[in-house]
Amino acid sequence: MxxxxxxxxxxxxxxxxxxxxxxxxxxxxxxxxxxxxxxxxxxxxxxxxxxxxxxxxxxxxxxxxxxxxxSGPEQGVALPDTGDLEADLKVVMRATVAEFADPAFEGPIRALNAEIVNDPALAAQYREKLGGPVDEAKKARLRNAQRAGQLAADADLDLALELLYAPLYQRWLLRSGPLTPEYADALVEVFLKAMRPDVVR
Amino acid sequence: MxxxxxxxxxxxxxxxxxxxxxxxxxxxxxxxxxxxxxxxxxxxxxxxxxxxxxxxxxxxxxxxxxxxxxSGPEQGVALPDTGDLEADLKVVMRATVAEFADPAFEGPIRALNAEIVNDPALAAQYREKLGGPVDEAKKARLRNAQRAGQLAADADLDLALELLYAPLYQRWLLRSGPLTPEYADALVEVFLKAMRPDVVR
DNA sequence: TCTATGAGACGAGACGTTCCGTCTTGACAC
DNA sequence: GTGTCAAGACGGAACGTCTCGTCTCATAGA
CATH class of the missing domain: 1.10.10.60 (Homeodomain-like)
Structure with missing residues (x-):
């Protein structure tokens, strides 16, 4: 009415x-x-x-x-792809660590996350408008790695993405540990060990 | 005063x-x-x-x-340890999935998490009283696996725990995907691949 | 042993404040 | 003219503080 x-x-x-x-x-x-x-x-x-x-x-x-x-630089759409998966991922993960440490970002992102926890509609909107496109870009990079034989061809990319990012995200959101570039590197390394192709198949 | x-x-x-x-x-x-x-x-x-x-x-x-x-059953302190690490972890992870799906738990846990996101003091209290002890129990189980040669001896157990649980937790908290027993199993499998001992050393 | 006295936690709810979301007003733009 | 705008009045909800009178209990005097 x-x-x-x-x-x-x-x-x-x-x-x-x-x-x-x-x-x-x-x-x-x-x-x-x-x-x-x-x-x-x-x-x-x-x-x-x-x-x-x-x-x-x-x-x-x-x-x-x-x-x-x-409004920021249009860097969100494509991730670096030099052919060196480990180096590329470390760059991205270190950048994510730096972003989480930026006070100008931290406040709004925390607020948004808190809101999302209790608001399914907002959660869906977030996935559609913000999280989704970024995740697609990340998955595109991982698909390239699969074609290059650097990642198991049958890997579930959704699971892969969660494996790589969720620990970082959780540490930041719940403040359960220090967020350092070294941590980002360690995460990439263990991620690659989990997802690398089987030697024998 | x-x-x-x-x-x-x-x-x-x-x-x-x-x-x-x-x-x-x-x-x-x-x-x-x-x-x-x-x-x-x-x-x-x-x-x-x-x-x-x-x-x-x-x-x-x-x-x-x-x-x-x-007040619940005193099961939180020790995790199953049958010697079969993969089976034990799948039991625990599937139980976690079931717990997250329980309406009686879901509301309060979501509320607590939302509060923790914006309250560092509460986050610290949570880690000390609730998260910490549970994590210690989980790490104890992983240490046993290390001794049994089922897990890399030099693995960082904090990182290992995050690798195993953070994806599950994130999927639930942000509702970014379905939480099924199969997902729990897949997570355990990829976790074991990442953390298993190197064959050659 | 018995009582009475004082400290303090209790249930109840009044109080002023802040913020909510709606509504009204007059100015201004299309 | 119609609709959005800035400004702010309005009633309602919840906040956090406070003041009541009641209660429980530990201590001390008889």
Missing amino acids: VKPPNPARRSEHSRQAILTAARELIAEMGYAKLTIEGIAARAGVGKQTIYRWWPSKGAVIFDAFLALSE | VKPPNPARRSEHSRQAILTAARELIAEMGYAKLTIEGIAARAGVGKQTIYRWWPSKGAVIFDAFLALSE
């Missing part, structure tokens, strides 16, 4: 201000103290403008983070 | 009622709708009694979950 708003008339300026304010406030005060009213005040925007375009706080955070990813 | 309350005079009955109410309310309405006032009302307890003994909602959830673990 309610009219959906007309996106053509949406103020891009306000949209940007809201996403920027959300990102800044998370970084400054943490997710627990983030409020819609705070975002509106910081952005110089009416609360209704936020409620008109986003269904939940989680959705705002998601878009804020999505904008951050999209 | 404030006096800490005297634990000797604490009402065990109220404590139990609060933890039980917290658990029931999470299971019934989800974590998002859980309130301190709701817990107090359900438990037949004054709000101050909660605030007197717990610093945060997360701490209440933590204790509620801790009590659940402690």
